[in-house]
Amino acid sequence: MNKQTIEIPMPQAADLTEFDLELMKATFQALVSLRRECSKEWKNILQELEEDGWEVDWRLSWQAEARRGRDVEEAAASTLDEAFDQLRQLTRLDSATLWP
Secondary structure: OOOOOOOOOOOOOOOOOHHHHHHHHHHHHHHHHHHHHOOOHHHHHHHHHHHOOOOOOOOOOEEEEEEEOOEEEEEEEOOHHHHHHHHHHHHHHHHHOOOO
């Protein structure tokens, strides 16, 4: 992976948290991926699906993952809050099925 650094002027009042910086990093990585890393293969697949009568919709999403020992739970949603809410529900279900 090619790693480059960009400098972004920020307002003086911007008090960025670690979460803010992580969000900005993820946003820029997604933009670069959409513009540069995608091959044209997805367009061919899209065309094939549509020719077969499929209506295709796609979007970027948030993924959240929790691990405990060998257990892994994953959730995907359109917002970070939804992804974590789903993850909480999945981990609670996993905890509820544990034998005493």
